[in-house]
Amino acid sequence: MSPQTTEIYSKKYALRYGFAFIETVIVTVMFAKVWYDFVVVHNQTNHLTGLGNLGMAFGIYLIIVMFFMKKLGGYTIGVNRKMVILASQVSALFCADFVEIFISMATTGQFRFGFMFFRQYAVLWAVQSLITAVLSYFMVDIYRKVVPPLRLLEIHGEHRNTLSEKLNELVYKYRVVKSLPATLPMDELISEMEDVDAVLLNDLPSTDKNHLLKKCFELDKRVYLTPKLSDIMVRNSEDLNLVDTPIYLFRNSGIPRWKLAVKRLFDIVSSALVLVILSPIFAVIAYLIHHEDGGPVFFRQERVTQNGRRFMILKFRSMIVDAEKDGRPHPAGEDDPRITKIGKFIRKTRIDEFPQLVNIIKGDMSVVGPRPERWEHVEKYTEDIPEFKLRLKAKAGLTGLAQVYGKYNTSALDKLKMDLMYIENFSLFMDVQILFETLRVLFQGESTEGFTEEATNVMHDYEGL
Secondary structure (H helix, E strand, C coil): CCHHHHHHHHHHHHHHHHHHHHHHHHHHHHHHHHHHHHHHHHCCCCHHHCHHHHHHHHHHHHHHHHHHHHHHCCCCCCCCCHHHHHHHHHHHHHHHHHHHHHHHHHHHCCHHHHHHHHHHHHHHHHHHHHHHHHHHHHHHHHHHHHCCCEEEEEEECCCCCCHHHHHHHCCCCEEEEEEEECCCCHHHHHHHHCCCCEEEEECCCHHHHHHHHHHHHHCCCEEEECCCHHHHHCCCCEEECCCCCCEEECCCCCCCHHHHHHHHHHHHHHHHHHHHHCHHHHHHHHHHHHHHHCCCCEEEEEEECHHHCEEEEEEECCECCCCCCCCCCCCCCCCCCCECHHHHHHHHCCHHHCCHHHHHHHCCCEEECCCCCCHHHHHHHHHHCHHHHHHHHCCCEEECHHHHHCCCCCCHHHHHHHHHHHHHCCCHHHHHHHHHHHHHHHCCHHHHCCCCCCCCCCCCCCCCC
């Protein structure tokens, strides 16, 4: 590792640990104020106001916050997007304050204080979330100004893609300084590796990828690589140490039933709540749609959900009546003349998707999951990528990884990879993070790009998917 690279990494980790320390101390001090004010008023024996007991209470809370922040990714300043960091921190603080309700009741020995603790810690959580959100926003900006972008060497396979261009758009994080084919002699590739901070292995055949990974390990070079589908599937495998040969256990058991039950409860409660809160807005949208051309308010279309089951998805109509009167799918372009005036607005803001909350309550969909495709698209993509059907192992979602990180014209293969990453790493906290990212997407125009002729073609010739 070169001295320049070592300096960059030292600066990165110093800032990251420093920011984590500052935020942890701030939220702990806020808790300390709430706890101290409570025990001063309600502690009749004064035993909880001693320095030892106060220190223990503050220390326990500090440990709980650190645990959940680490577990849920709240300390990833400079690593993740701002909204992902915010979602992680809000989730971590919620868990910490929720657990603290029971610890506080046990500490005081008075369970009659439960509702009072719930109310106080709910307010505490809201204030902590607001302050950490503001701090994280500025901390990320400071990090990006202080830490220079990593210089990457791209080593690509036979089939070129636009990954290096996408990474170069993140000017604060990466700069691809050179792009070389994996067919070059290894000595030449190693020589080029020595002049960069990290190596990007982009869509390489398995043999070349494995060989270069070993070389990067030998040279202490950080590696970024595009995963194959098999890499995603075994990502959460369990290590078995039964014999003198390492074994990975990949259970293929899907999402546990209790997690599915919690997810279903979350779907029903959140969907019903949003429908009630936004019903006045939906009524106005419905009036404007009907008023423009006298046509129906809603649009129904067959889509595919878990295990290939078909259902009728519900959306606000954003196009003219009989936009697909020939019965064949016609993806909408950015300036499609079939889109109505009100349709342009509701498509751009994603309001046209909200009637799917009814599909969620009915059980056809989930709030978060793989986007439900039309059956014609599923058949087309499966012809070229047989593994595309694997995304049907989970219930279709209103939003998902492919929706918040991709675009309408993201390739079928990349959508599949993101869907499998979600299925293999599902957690309710991940759902919350995706929902926060969805809020960002609502205000990001580039994600609403329509299909182009090139984008409707499935990518071919991927070796070892």
